Amino acid sequence: MIINDPTNQKLKLHSRNVLIEQLARKINILLDKHSKNEQQLFKLKNEQDVAIHNIAHDLRTPLTVASGYTQVLLENSNLQSDDQQSLERIEQNLSNVSEHLDLLLMYNRLSENEVSLNWQKINVTNMLQETILGMYDLFTNKTIELKLNIQSNCWWVADHEALLRIFQNILGNILQHGIISASVSLTCDDENLWIKFENKISQPINSPDKLTNRFYTEDLARQSENAGLGLYITEKLTNIMHGQVLIQTENNNFKVELQFTKRAYN
Missing domain, CATH: 1.10.287 (Helix Hairpins)
Structure with missing residues (x-):
C-alpha cells in the first residue's frame, strides 16, 4: 500500500x-x-x-x-x-x-x-583490568574508591574496538559524575557474560529512562562538559553485539549492567 x-x-x-x-x-x-x-x-x-x-x-x-x-x-x-x-x-x-x-x-x-564488527574471541577479564589500570590514577585523583570483583578467564566473542569503547565510556561516566566510591564486577559462565558498574552520585537522577537518548545529559556534577553521547553509544554498540544495557538508579546510587548471551548470536 x-x-x-x-x-x-x-x-x-x-x-x-x-x-x-x-x-x-x-x-x-x-x-x-x-x-x-x-x-x-x-x-x-x-x-x-x-x-x-x-x-x-x-x-x-x-x-x-x-x-x-x-x-x-x-x-x-x-x-x-x-x-x-x-x-x-x-x-x-x-x-x-x-x-x-x-x-x-x-x-x-x-x-x-x-560500524562493521570484527568478531574475535577476547579475554574480557584482561581487557577490563587493563582499561581500569589505565584510568586508575584518574580515580585516585578524584578520590573515588574503586572496588573490583572480576572473575578470571572470562572469554567472549566480540569486537575489540567496540567493547573497549563501551568500557571507556562507562568508566569515563563514573569519573565525571561519580563520587566517593564505585565498583566493577565481571562474571561469566558457558552461556552468559555479565558486567556491572555501580557508583555513588552527588544527586538523584531525574529521568534515568532518557540517559541513553542521544545528546541527553543531566548536570549531576554541575558541569557542562558532557556531550550526552557516552551512554547512547554504549547502548548502540552493546545492541550491535547482541547484548543489552540495563540502567538502574535509586537515590544516589547509579548502576549500569551489560548482559550478553551466546544464544543471541548463535
Whole structure:
C-alpha cells in the first residue's frame, strides 16, 4: 500500500465521478511533495554526516599538535609551579576535546550504519583490568574508591574496538559524575557474560529512562562538559553485539549492567 511502503507510484483511479478524480489528482500532488521532501531530507542528512566527519578530522590535527607541544613543555623540570598547573589544565582540556571528538565520530559512524564488527574471541577479564589500570590514577585523583570483583578467564566473542569503547565510556561516566566510591564486577559462565558498574552520585537522577537518548545529559556534577553521547553509544554498540544495557538508579546510587548471551548470536 502507498501509506505503508515508500513508493513513487501515483494513485490511479478510473471513475466517472468528477469529485473522485479531483481527489485522486490532489492526493498525487501531495505524494509528489512528500517524495521531494524525503529526497531533500536524505540529501541534507548525507551532507550533515559528511560535514561532521570532515570537521572532526580537521580539528584532530591541531589538537594533536597542541597536545604534543604541551607534553614537551610539561617535561621541562624548570617550570614554575603556577606554569606547571596551567599546562596541566591545558592538557586536560585538550584531552576532553579529543574525547568528545572521538564520541562524535563514533556517533556519526553509528548514524551512517558504518560500524562493521570484527568478531574475535577476547579475554574480557584482561581487557577490563587493563582499561581500569589505565584510568586508575584518574580515580585516585578524584578520590573515588574503586572496588573490583572480576572473575578470571572470562572469554567472549566480540569486537575489540567496540567493547573497549563501551568500557571507556562507562568508566569515563563514573569519573565525571561519580563520587566517593564505585565498583566493577565481571562474571561469566558457558552461556552468559555479565558486567556491572555501580557508583555513588552527588544527586538523584531525574529521568534515568532518557540517559541513553542521544545528546541527553543531566548536570549531576554541575558541569557542562558532557556531550550526552557516552551512554547512547554504549547502548548502540552493546545492541550491535547482541547484548543489552540495563540502567538502574535509586537515590544516589547509579548502576549500569551489560548482559550478553551466546544464544543471541548463535
